[in-house]
Amino acid sequence: xxxxxxxxxxxxxxxxxxxxxxxxxxxxxxxxxxxxxxxxxxxxxxxxxxxxxxxxxxxxxxxxxxxxxxxxxxxx
Numbered sequence: 001x002x003x004x005x006x007x008x009x010x011x012x013x014x015x016x017x018x019x020x021x022x023x024x025x026x027x028x029x030x031x032x033x034x035x036x037x038x039x040x041x042x043x044x045x046x047x048x049x050x051x052x053x054x055x056x057x058x059x060x061x062x063x064x065x066x067x068x069x070x071x072x073x074x075x076x
Contacts, residue, residue: 004039005051005067012040012075019069028070032056038075 007013015037018025032055033039042059043052050061 002072003068004041004053004070004072005064007041007072009041009044012038013072014038014075016071016073019071020066024066024069028062028066031060032058033060033070039070039072 002013004013004015015033015035017035018028018033037055040054041051042054045051049064051064051067052059052061053067054060
């Protein structure tokens with residue numbers, strides 16, 4: 001399955017699942033990254049890390065290795 005780290009900029013996707021440790025998953029879910037939520041990569045830093053994402057009308061920055069643990073599907 002594709003992950004958020006390999007999603008192209010300005011492409012809307014929906015979160016399917018979040019991997020990693022329990023503390024990591026809880027931290028992302030507290031920021032609004034829960035399964036079923038639409039997400040879009042807005043920008044990528046010049047060296048490729050971190051990623052700026054838009055979720056629920058908010059913008060967040062997460063590291064590429066964290067985004068790789070977020071499984072996504074194309075938005076309907």
